Amino acid sequence: MSDPVSRPLSVGFVLLRRFTMLPFAAFVDCLRLAADEGDRSRQLRCHWVFMTSAGQDAMSSCGAAVTPCTAFRDPREFDYIVTIGGVQDEHDELDDTAIAYLRRAAQAGVPLVGVCTGVFALIQAGVMGGRRCCVSWYHHGDLTRRFPDIEPVADRLFIDDGNRLTCAGGTAAADLAAYLVERHLGKAWAMKSLHIMLFDEARPGEHPQPQPVVFDKVEDRVVRRAIAIIEQHLGEAMTVDELAHRVGTSRRNIERRFREVLGVGPQKFARDLRLRYGLWLLHYTAKSVTEIGERCGFSDTAHFSRHFREAFGATPSTVRKTASGRDTARVDPFFLHIESRPGEGQAEGKKRR
Numbered sequence: 001m002s003d004p005v006s007r008p009l010s011v012g013f014v015l016l017r018r019f020t021m022l023p024f025a026a027f028v029d030c031l032r033l034a035a036d037e038g039d040r041s042r043q044l045r046c047h048w049v050f051m052t053s054a055g056q057d058a059m060s061s062c063g064a065a066v067t068p069c070t071a072f073r074d075p076r077e078f079d080y081i082v083t084i085g086g087v088q089d090e091h092d093e094l095d096d097t098a099i100a101y102l103r104r105a106a107q108a109g110v111p112l113v114g115v116c117t118g119v120f121a122l123i124q125a126g127v128m129g130g131r132r133c134c135v136s137w138y139h140h141g142d143l144t145r146r147f148p149d150i151e152p153v154a155d156r157l158f159i160d161d162g163n164r165l166t167c168a169g170g171t172a173a174a175d176l177a178a179y180l181v182e183r184h185l186g187k188a189w190a191m192k193s194l195h196i197m198l199f200d201e202a203r204p205g206e207h208p209q210p211q212p213v214v215f216d217k218v219e220d221r222v223v224r225r226a227i228a229i230i231e232q233h234l235g236e237a238m239t240v241d242e243l244a245h246r247v248g249t250s251r252r253n254i255e256r257r258f259r260e261v262l263g264v265g266p267q268k269f270a271r272d273l274r275l276r277y278g279l280w281l282l283h284y285t286a287k288s289v290t291e292i293g294e295r296c297g298f299s300d301t302a303h304f305s306r307h308f309r310e311a312f313g314a315t316p317s318t319v320r321k322t323a324s325g326r327d328t329a330r331v332d333p334f335f336l337h338i339e340s341r342p343g344e345g346q347a348e349g350k351k352r353r
Contacts, residue, residue, distance in 0.1 A: 008035070008043065008044060008045050008046050008047045009031070009034075009045065009046045009047070009079055009180070009181065009184040009185060010046075010047045010048075010077060010078045010079045010080075011046070011047070011048045011049075011078060011079065011080050011081075011082055012048070012049050012051055012073065012075070012077065012078040012081045012082070013027075013028065013048060013049065013050045013051060013082050013083075013084060014051055014052075014072075014081060014082065014083040014084070014098055014101065014102070014118075014121075015050055015051065015052055015058035015066060015069065015084055016083065016085050016086055016095060016098060016121060017059065017086060017095065018059060018060065018061040018086035018087040019058060019060050019061065019084040019085060019086040019116075019118075020060065020061050020084065020085070020086050020087075020116045020117070020169060021060045021061065021062050021064060022169075022170055022171070022173075023084060023115045023116045023167070023169040023170055023171075023172070023173035024060070024066075024084045024115075024173070026170075026171055026173040026174035026177065026197075027082060027115060027173040027174065027176065027177040028048060029174070029193070029197060030173075030174050030177035030178050030181060030190075030193045030194070030197065031046040031048055031177060031181065031193075032046070032048075032193075033192060033193035033196050033197065034046055034181045034185060034189040034190065034193045035047075039196070045189065046181070046185075049070060049073065049077075049078075050066055050068070050069045050070070051069060051070055051071065051072050051073065052069045052070075052071070052098075053071070053072065053095055053097035053098050053101075054071055054097070055069055055070050055071035056069065057069060060086070061086045061087045072097070072098075072101045075101070075104060075105035075108050075110045076108050076110060078110060079110075079111070079184070080110070080111050080112075080113050080165075080180065081102070081105050081110055081111070081112055081113065082113040082115060082118070083098075083102065083112065083113065083114050083115065083118035083119075083121050084115050084116060084118050085114070085115070085116045085117030085118035085119065085120055085121055085169075086116075086117060087117075088142055094124065095121075098121065099121065099124055099125045100125075102122060102125040102127060103125050103127065106125070106127040109163065110163075111162075111163040111164070111165065112127060112163065112164055113165040113166070113167070113176070114133075114164075114165070114166045114167070115167045115169055115173050116136065116167070116168070116169030116170070116173075117139055117169070119133055119134070119135055119152075119166045120143065120146075120147075122164070122166070123143075123147050123150055127164070128164065131161050131166075132151075132153055132159050132161050132166075133150055133151070133152045133153060133159070133166050134152070134153050134154075134157070134158050134166040134167060134168055134205075135152040135153070135154055135166070135168060136168040136169050136170070136209070137154045137168075137209050140152055140154040154168070154209060155208055155209060156205055156206045156207060156208060156209065157172035157175055157176070157203055157204075157205055157206075157207050157208075157209065158172055158175065158176040158179070158205040159205055160179070160205060168209055172203070172209075174193075174194065174197060174199060175199075175202055175203045175204075175205070175207070176205070177193075178190040178191075178193060178199075178202045179202065179205065181193060182202070190202060208280075208284050218261060218262075219261075220257055220260075220261045222247055222249055222253070222254060222257050223254075223257050223258055223261045223262065225247050226243055226247050226254060226258070226266060227269075229243060229246050229247065230243070230266075230269070230270045230273060231273070233297075234273065234274055234277045234295075234296060234297065235294075235295050235296065235297050236297045237270075237271075237274075237297040237299075238270065240254065240255065240265070240266050240267050243266055243270075254266055271307065272311065274296040274297050274298070275296070275307060275308055275311045275312070277295075277296050278292050278293065278295075278296040278304065278308060278316065279308075279312060279319065281295065281296070282316055282319045282320050283319075289301060289304070289305070289316045289317055289320065292316065293305070293316070304316065305317075
């Protein structure tokens with residue numbers, strides 16, 4: 001490999017409308033810290049450019065703007081073109097200029113990176129055919145609904161599929177950036193960046209995303225909203241009255257709708273989901289059974305263990321012993337697929353491979 005100072009790692013960022021700030025900042029800061037000694041930020045070992053369709057300022061989803069940006073450059077100037085996606089609204093006008101640029105970059109053989117919902121743009125550009133596609137658990141349902149021919153993966157942080165790399169977003173963008181820095185500049189520079197950013201170490205792409213996934217395929221608006229609230233509060237045992245209040249309906253109505261749509265009441269549904277979260281934590285973390293029970297909203301270990309055994313036929317301690325070091329290659333993530341089945345009143349839980 002040539003001298004990294006004379007041949008820096010060059011990255012072009014395509015910032016789409018309402019792009020998400022965290023994955024963008026995590027990715028570019030990893031490059032910045034690897035580019036120079038200390039925290040001097042000179043673009044020596046790494047070089048980056050922010051691009052928008054007409055060189056206009058890039059507006060993020062939080063309202064902060066990135067400037068200066070430039071219009072799209074010749075993609076062959078870059079080792080990678082990283083697309084940072086943003087808030088998904090099917091009614092938003094498609095950025096045809098950006099989509100055409102991604103197609104041109106693919107034709108030039110430049111590796112393309114889709115971060116967060118940036119993968120949606122890669123799919124729209126028609127450059128993900130036959131490729132594995134990593135997406136956040138949060139956007140999995142939206143992607144499968146909009147692009148049924150694409151098979152997304154939501155059980156890991158990022159995927160390197162040759163000249164297509166896709167990342168779930170969030171802090172995982174730092175892991176992917178460090179992965180590329182290590183590839184081009186060496187492990188020392190990658191670790192230097194991560195340590196300054198207060199990461200203990202780089203997580204590999206196959207590292208699982210940090211919680212189980214609920215795929216929202218429920219058509220009933222009240223039930224769908226309730227499920228979203230339950231997902232966001234897996235660490236607490238929320239009462240049905242409080243859940244109904246947050247949704248904006250009555251206890252009687254929410255219980256009736258849950259039973260009609262899912263075949264169980266909201267309290268049991270929430271408890272089963274918290275137990276699945278506990279099962280995931282037992283496989284993928286080193287937390288104690290007591291810590292996991294507390295994190296899943298159970299008042300004490302005995303309470304957690306009793307319900308866990310009723311659900312899975314084994315105690316949490318037994319599952320922990322047989323998890324075999326939480327081998328992510330052999331342990332499936334615990335996805336819960338939820339679908340409305342009018343007239344049946346049933347929910348179907350499946351493991352996805």
